[in-house]
Each structure stands twice: as C-alpha cells, then as structure tokens.
Amino acid sequence: MGTTLTLMNKETVSAPEAERTWRERPVSDRWLFRAQDDAGRRGWFLRIEVTGLYPRRVGPFPTRAGALECLETLISEITLGALLDMHNEIQEEHACVCVTEEIPTLTGRTTAGES
Secondary structure (H helix, E strand, O other), X not given: OOOOOOOOOOOOOOOOOOOXXXXXXXXXXXXXXXXXXXXXXXXXXXXXXOOOOOOEEEEEEOOHHHHHHHHHHHHHHHHHHHHHHHHHHHHHHHOOOOOOOOOOOOOXXXXXXXX
C-alpha cells in the first residue's frame, strides 16, 4: 500500500492566522454569559462596565466566539486608544500617574559589577 505525496509551496498553503487577544484577564462568567433577554432572545451576552457609567449588556450573539470577537474589537479599537489618550493627557496636564491595579510594579536593581 503506497502513500501519495503532494508537494506544497508558500503560494498554495497559507499559515493559520494567530488569534490576537487584547484581554488582560481570563474570561469570567460575570461578563460573558449565556442567557435570555427581556424580549425572549437567547444567546451569548457581554456585560460591559466602565467606571462612572451603568453596566451595559450587549447581545445576544449566536456563538460564544462571536461575543468574544466583539469584546476583542471593543478593547482593541476603542478602549485601548481612550486609555492611552487619557494616560498621555494626565501626565502632561496634571503630572498624574496611571497605574494598572492588581499588577505588581516591576523594580530594577543593579547587580555586582554594574553601574
């Protein structure tokens, strides 16, 4: 019994795209959940919370992957840009510092022989 071999080159085979994740935390049942809304629609929902605003429920999405894709888009295209703009403005205008909570601050130290 023989095996047929096929020669492949770069033009005929495309590498799978790597999944890009912008989330800083693992998926939580609190903000990604399967439910039915007041109108009777079932599916996956996102709960979006921003300090100073009421929480928003977005959905339903037919799949969990679709809900996560929407979240990644929200984070990458809207939230990160707004956070960076805020960070730049508070540093320039108010001499404030923006620190990510729950992330340990890295500190450096010199070792023997370094100056």
